[in-house]
Amino acid sequence: MAERLKNQASAYLRQHAGNPVDWWPFGDEAFDEARRRDVPVFISIGYAACHWCHVMAHESFEDPETARILNRDFVSIKVDREERPDVDSAxxxxxQxxxxxxxxxxxVFTLPDGRTYYAGTYFPPRQLQGTPSFRQVLEAVSSAWRDRRGDVEQSAEQIAAHLASNQLANRNLLGDLSAAVPLPDSASGTAEALAAAVGALAAAEDTEYGGFGGSPKFPPSPLLRFLLAHAYSGAPTAGTASALAGRTLTAMALGGIYDQVGGGFARYAVDRRWQVxxxxxxxxDNAQLLRIYxxxxxxxxxADSKALALRVTRETAGWMAAELAVPGGAFASSLDADTLVDGHRVEGATYVFTRAELQEVLGAGSAALDLLDLDADDGASHRLPGSTLRLRAVPDEAQAAVWADARAALAAVRSARPQPERDGKVVAGWNGLAVAALADAALALADAGIPEDWMLPAAESAAGYLLEVHWDGRILRRVSSDGQAQGIEGLLEDYAGVAEGLFALYAATGNPRWHQAAQQLAATAVERFLGPAGLSDTALEPEQIRQAQGGQSAANPLDDAVPSGTGLLAGVLLTSASYGGPGRHRAxxxxxxxxxxxxxxxIPQAVGWSMAVQQFILDGxxxxxxxxxxxxxxxxxxxxxxxxxxxxxxxxxGEADGVGLLEGRETAAPALAFVCRGMVCRRPVDTAGDVEAELAART
Structure with missing residues (x-):
């Protein structure tokens, strides 16, 4: 029935191609069909790595009777939230x-014009603890459409008006971008605001386990970028910012949220302690955290904390290359939460170990066992078939060597287990963040004396893929699959994310190709996303989304799991101007x-990336x-x-070749360094000590 999904770029959509539900991809044709049949629309939104999405698919979307009701009473649309964050956000x-x-x-249940009148998340196949079954929901929603059309229309209008007010609030927060002229006292006021943000974060910190808030606990990646930026600022609160970042990053690196055997971070921890x-x-997640570490x-x-950070950097980059790399050099979107074991999906089955298994692999008296903080019940209290692996404390040099040997032995055992499935679609903006991360990681490791010679070439391969597959010189496509771009134009976060990666890659390599492409993408982003009405997250917003939002287009300046498109674009434009791009980019x-x-x-946790950009502006x-x-x-x-x-x-x-910051600064000397602010440079210096002194002066 779902033949329309079988050739989609999204692995999540293709997973549903064999369902008895007559699925449509999101688009005008599906809503036109709902109007033709005079039925409401059912929109199911998920993603390939989502555990409960798989559960509901098996319980309901693979069930012939449930499919019969859906096909009779609705037009059903399947959406991959990663492919269509514009649809997901609305x-x-x-x-909510x-x-x-x-x-x-x-x-989500909508009118044929896209306005919502009923919504929820997971619905079970049978009524459970007060939660109606999915079939009960379908019957009630369909009955309301047939018998109480006026009430349904009124509800949809009220929800759309509420969403319109949200979008207007976002636009009011952004203010009038046409002016783009800072107030005379903005620098001092902004410095005070950033210091106040650090104070608010210190008050909100989980001082026992690191991070902010209780469970579930997510990596606050855009916020950590700000804290690290502020740590270099010389402000009175710089030390506090550094300590906040350090405690959170260390806790995550030691915890179960970090894969101590294979490298890389899970989406979030279900507990305060980062254990499970x-x-x-x-x-x-991993692209942002790789760069941050x-x-x-x-x-x-x-030295031990530095070694831990470098190990996490090296292992996370290695995990990305081993598990997410696709032909052509780009990176896939995710690995599933579940592993298929004997025909059943089991969360975490690839990763966890019982104490008996650890003793069998490492030896009962292994010193590595003393380094681990294991569940006393072998994961039973968390409904897992074993314990996640966590380190008790930051290892010293000798302990790190012991764990390295243990890690290799455990990895060999784990590689023989069933592995989680991969969502192979390539998302442009996320790959841009990955390019930046690999470029910065390669430099950090090389500067520490432990170079990984494959990292910069890997970053260049991914960047080349983005320019060759996703970018045609005019339009950037958001997703590709099997080396072919498909679907919608990239969102603001895609244009800005790719440009961010290309600028970072230029800084690492000195290759002007990456600089030129980044400047071109930055200019195109301004052209396509900044108009008379202000900023928009999409260049071409679907009419159904606009209707769902009460006629308002989306422009959200707040971070989510990824930085906001607003913050990313601001950072890219600041970098563009610093290299000698258009002067208006700075404004x-x-x-x-x-x-x-x-x-x-x-709300500092919602504007982390933008705070980092603001910190960079204050610094020059x-x-x-x-x-x-x-x-x-x-x-x-x-x-x-x-x-x-x-x-x-x-x-x-490298060569000047259009890089304004380098023009006129060629020299016959072995090396000269120019430290500048706003392209106004101090006297050139030729020793490492002088470079450090010039930068440390920050005036």
């Missing part, structure tokens, strides 16, 4: 407005993050141009700059 807001909560699978993860592994390795206060960047002055003290941002005839001497000055410059340092080297 209907998640509606679901109706139920007070959200999650996946999301089950929800086992799905997402590219967007690379930068944290330069800030870590002691636009300042306008895009002006809301930080109001939002940072009140600092720019480092290095030229010379001796590659080794140039490399020494670049390494010195990276050691003290922080994540906001804009670096230029």
């Amino acid at each position: 209907y998640m807001a509606a679901t 407005a109706l139920t007070g909560q959200g999650g996946w699978p999301m089950s 993860p929800h086992f799905e592994k997402m590219l967007y 690379a930068h944290f390795s330069r800030l870590a206060e002691d 636009l960047a300042e306008g895009l993050v002006a809301h930080v002055q109001r939002a940072a003290p009140a 941002p600092q720019e480092l141009a290095v030229t010379g005839t001796d590659p080794a001497a140039v490399a020494r000055l670049l390494s010195a700059g990276r050691a003290v410059g922080g994540p906001g340092l804009v670096i230029a080297h």
